[in-house]
Amino acid sequence: MKTIGFIGLGLMGSRMARRLLDAGHRLVVTNRTAEKARPLLDAGAEWADSPSDVARQAEIVWTMLSTPDVVEELASGDDGFLPHMERETLWIDSSTVDPSCSHRMAAAASSHGVRFLDAPVSGSTGAAESGDLLFLVGGDPEDLEDMSPLFEAVGRKTLHVGTTGQGAALKLVFNQLLGTTFLGTAEAIVLGESLGLEREALFEALEDCGALPAGLRTRLRAAIREGTHTPGFPLRWIEKDLRLASEAAARGGASLPMTDAAKSVYGMARINGWGSKGIAAVFEFLRGSLPSSASGETGGER
């Protein structure tokens, strides 16, 4: 049994932390919005008042936060957790960030004698709940080996991608594909409907269209049918990930014009109130719909 400090109990973190608790580990948690910790505390987790409080108690700190800025602030900002971790303990960051953030965080960790793995995940809230996430890990293979029982408690598979930052890099590749292909598919449905094709018949016909990955077709079809657009994977995160992908590519001398175009579309959807809805809501945005809870959300990355 390990003592794990979990920081970031949002849609994903709360479910990942629950699996660690259910696997028998001692779990110390904190979150900006304290009430989100309630179900975990009721199940036996312990509350800490701040990230540094978590770090003082934990052998392993695990973060699942929104953006690179937030990760950096909680780790290294005023009252950041890194200086409070014991030497030789380990920090796993599962937030989707860019590789340069992972490099900076690994260096900051190392300056305190702390080991670091970037370990973003592929899979959404359903997979987090059922333990079916795929971890994409960058860092020392021995550190990964040490942590493998924890990864196994939370995920179905752990890929050691390479050195620090390479887990984060592969995650951006995954989400560049997801974001652009999803938008292309949503546009294809909008095109078909605008040409008078009936939606369900269109989806049926697309079963035989080799251009469209089956997984994506199924996911978009189900989401459009349901029409609720509950945020398994909130639309604002795909906009963020496409931005991170584009900026990271630019630093490496590559340009991603299609990614940039897709990012703008998701950004417009967010500004129109769809940011907290699931990614499939981009279809409704393209059709000119307004979100049912239209509150004029301009969608800062809260």
Ligand SMILES: NC(=O)c1ccc[n+]([C@@H]2O[C@H](COP(=O)([O-])OP(=O)(O)OC[C@H]3O[C@@H](n4cnc5c(N)ncnc54)[C@H](OP(=O)(O)O)[C@@H]3O)[C@@H](O)[C@H]2O)c1
């Ligand atoms: N949702 C998915 O399907 C999915 C799948 C794979 C990867 N991811 C990635 O995983 C990460 C978390 O996603 P999520 O869906 O769980 O997001 P979420 O529900 O919005 O959770 C984000 C977490 O970050 C915290 N946070 C945000 N800003 C903060 C700040 N300024 N100070 C302190 N804490 C702050 C939030 O605290 P509060 O609770 O107080 O807001 C929350 O704990 C993101 O990087 C996302 O891209 C998400």
